[in-house]
Amino acid sequence: MKDLIRTGILGVVSLGVVFLSFSAYGPPAAQAATGISAPIPLVSPRTPADPAFTAWVKSFRKEALAAGVKAPVYDRAMSGLNPDPDVIAADRNQPEFSKPVWGYLESALSDKRVSNGQAMLRSHEKALARIEKAYGVDRRVVVAIWGLESAYGEFTGSLHVLRSLATLGYDGRREAFAKSQLIAALKIIQAGDITPERMMGSWAGAMGQTQFIPTTYLIHAVDFDGDGRRDIWNSANDALASTAHLLSRSGWKTGKGWGYEVRLPSGFDYAQADRSNRRSIAQWRAMGVRMADGGALPARDDAQSAAILLPSGHRGPAFLVLPNFKAILAYNNSTSYALAVGLLSQRFVGRGEIASDWPRDERPLKRSEREALQRALTNAGYDTKGVDGIVGYNTRQAIRRYQKAHGLPADGHPNERLLRKLNSR
Incomplete structure (x- = not known):
């Protein structure tokens, strides 16, 4: 979820250039059973035992136990592990996919993603209404994140999270991140939410239908369906409610939008277009900023602070982004991702079209x-x-x-x- 190297659509995004990392997913994990009844060796038959890795697992045991993981949980969950060479390869050889923001949005806002999202809004209407009431977060935004992260639960990750994180910790390049996530993953297992063999996700540890990393799961995952487990892998209700909980805790303002496309006045000082430069809607209106269709900025938002976003520079569309946009960024600190979430949520109800042209003659920098x-x-x-x-x-x-x-x-x-x-x- 919040890790910068993720499966699904992720981003280190910089002013109109989107750097995407896509991983091959397997089918969603099967229904999980609670508890740990026996050692579960997550071993690849084509990978021989690695004595150095076994020694690392043994030495990490002390650190995990000091962090609150119980010895029987650690011993059973980590028994028989060996490193996954595919994880190391993915970490060291991440391909650089450079797309302009308009290319990214065309994929993120595809007709199929929109129509599937509309179907999910209908089929999960009652649960989404309850989630919206409980957390105050727009259900369409929650479903948009679901669609971008896992195609509405279709692709949730095909690798064993414990094995992936142990491999990253052992390899050393992402040691601090991997160790913290591995301890969190073991605590999730210890709580009885999932068993090790069912804890599937990406090579970097993002899990479930809305791709939480383990530390984020511990803070924000909720048991919304009331079965006694926080199951973001197999329970859409738990995954969607967990996402709404995260957004709520990140400052989501109930009943407010994320922002809108605007038209900047002639002679506008583009140095003002920075997310760190926030003004009230009333102030932006006084400076001559108008809606994309030429209408006045809505007075209902006058008290909200907002910033001008130019995702492709001064030659492309301009957006006025509100505090709820910042809440989406807490989920994934990518302006293009947050823009995609906001626009997709609007496409579900026939809005979210961009009026201005993109500078399609520009090539993103490598x-x-x-x-x-x-x-x-x-x-x-x-x-x-x-x-x-x-x-x-x-x-x-x-x-x-x-x-x-x-x-x-x-x-x-x-x-x-x-x-x-x-x-x-």
Whole structure:
């Protein structure tokens, strides 16, 4: 869920460029039984025993027990484990899928995803009404997350979570993350919510119909169907309610929207378009910001704070995003993901179309090019505070400073044209 390397649609997203990682899923896990009755060796027959890994499992036992995992649970759940080479390969060789935001949204908002979501809203109407009443979160937003994370429960992950996390912990590159998630996974098993062989998910440990990582599960998963277990794998009610609980705890405002497409006034200072620059709707209205169709911003939202989002820079659509958009970002800190959730939730009821055109002549920068852009900016005196290929706040601010100094719209948007200009110095 909140881990940056996830199955399904995930994102490290940077101003219109979406970096996607897709994993092959198997069929959803079968119905789980509670309790642990015997050691369960999650061993691949084609992977020989690894003495070093066995020693790691033995040494990690002390750490797990100190964290509250009971010895019988650890011994039975971790018995017979061996490392999964596919997990190590996935971690070290993640392909870089660079899509412009409009390409990502076209996939996320496909006709099939919309129609399937509408069907789910109908078939789960009573449960969703109860969930909406309990947590105050728009049911359509919850279903949109369900659709993006697992195609409404169809693809929930085909790997054993314990084995994947133990492999990552043993391998060492993601050791701290893997250890914390492995301990959380063992506590989930200890609570009786799922058995080790039924705890299926992604190679990075995201689980269930709405793809929670174990630590997030421990905090936010709920037993909404009342069977005594929090089962996000097989119970749609538990998965959807858990998602609503997470959004509620992340600041979701009941009865409010996530935002809307807007039209910016002529001469607008694009440096104002940053998620850190929040103003009231009334203030944005006074600055000349209007709805995409030219109408006035809704007065009902005047008291809400909002920020301008330019997912593809000043040449593309502009959105005014409200606090509920920030709550979606707590689920996945990707502006394009949050935008997809919001728009998909609207598509279910015949809205959510984008009026403005995307700059389809732009090509997203590859990671090596983003690193080159950061180096060039820093060398030119606009420090990006590091070279990592991720266009975050510091890099956007460096781009804005450069753009202002050279008479360009200061939207902080990285593109090939900007890189060429810097390289021509």
